[in-house]
Amino acid sequence: MKPLSDYSIGFIGLGLMGRPMCLNLHRAGARMTVHNRSRAVVGQLVRDGIEAADNPAGVARRTDIVVLMVSDTPAVEQVLFGSDGLAGGLRPGTLVIDMGTSAVAATREFAGRLQQAGADFIDAPVSGGEIGARDASLAIMAGGEKSAIERARPLFEVLGKTFTHVGAVGAGQVAKAANQIIVGLNIGAVAEALALAESAGVDPARVRQALLGGFAASRILEVHGQRMIDGNFTPGGKVTTQHKDLRQALDLAAGLGLSLPATRLNMGLYQTLIDSGDGALDHSALIRLFRKSDC
């Protein structure tokens, strides 16, 4: 396997997750070229010795592998196929990796169009939030051809702690939809459970401690349960992002004729949070719906 310093990597989308991921690849020795819709964050990275391109096509012209970490599926389409999009600068064998959370059907369509243009495509969304992006402790769930996955492996080893090749193109996004369903519902569960303990006059910190030893134990109880107890809703993962991911998961389910009632209810609770102006908070802020003093 080539050392990472032999790679020329493009990175498009430098938000809450993308920026620390890009910096981890840079520190691991890769030659990085970046692009971002808003330019302020690009200036900081250029001062760190990272190159910038004016548009996605420019990123593609200078790199072998391009990572996308943009906000949603329409943004992926714009970056790939919009004016000065990535597709305009592709070289034979360019590998495009979408590490954001995108719709499954669109992912398969994008992959087909890129492959026709001679490029490879992997969907490799992640779980672990901003902390996971910074600490390189992300869980990466990838869909694509085995040969393309092997090319991407050195990047995944820098960016994450666990990596699973889930299946063909789109399978990574299916796994991510499953992930967001569990994360969203489990945050809702911990919120209802700790709000009940608080209302009953029992210390939620002791309840969290007691429950971490049994079947209720989860990363969400550990991390987001502590956030709820501390009232620390600096994102992490935003309410609006969680809501968008659940809508995408429900669209996928609807297309398969599958009704997911708990996921639908959970999305409605996040919608209520957005309506009350809390959309930019961490998704653990869901407990505010159940705390009378917060209303």
Next chain:
Amino acid sequence: MKPLSDYSIGFIGLGLMGRPMCLNLHRAGARMTVHNRSRAVVGQLVRDGIEAADNPAGVARRTDIVVLMVSDTPAVEQVLFGSDGLAGGLRPGTLVIDMGTSAVAATREFAGRLQQAGADFIDAPVSGGEIGARDASLAIMAGGEKSAIERARPLFEVLGKTFTHVGAVGAGQVAKAANQIIVGLNIGAVAEALALAESAGVDPARVRQALLGGFAASRILEVHGQRMIDGNFTPGGKVTTQHKDLRQALDLAAGLGLSLPATRLNMGLYQTLIDSGDGALDHSALIRLFRKSDC
């Protein structure tokens, strides 16, 4: 702290959880006296060298500490205050420990009545299911006076892996209600997530593996996710028990003026399972609601 062989312990309720817990105390050297409504299981234990009493009062007359592991709150009331109930055989300083899942208000009332009769009371419900009872890996969440808790500690060390003194009498049951909310909702979450993966043609075993590395990681995904993949619904924790526990948690919430919409929906899904004849299966059978081939 006295060795367990110095204890004379009563055990009432020898079901899925109670029987292995009783045997663990017996093997640890305690002198055990048991009672159970149905007699078949008592006969087996007597052959193992455990004494039997004809009724709860008889258990109380012969022991210092009595553990209850019966099916629900009315059964606890019957065992304590029914004809030939425990209260009739109490000696000064008898410690009664309810390790089942009982209603909080009733628990506080029972504790008051027993204390007036000169006995001590702890609520110490558990999480971990039948496996946890057998392997002595239960999480024990206790409510009661510190002195009573200290008396019970040697038993808890035999029966469980973690032990948390949550607060005053009733606080253990509040924690257990919180536990059942999280367990029930998280089973529902894993069921919807894995059913989505299956419907989308993606291997649910790989999805489970990918998700165990990220924020969706939980004991439920690990244990009950595997059960769903294997279609292994031999209980563990029964659908009917989970449903009863959720109803009790919702009653507690309602008494506090708290609405828990996801918990309510989740209880409805378990009700649907019961209505379709699956009440005696493990609670992970919830995924059957979302698998078309199972309908």
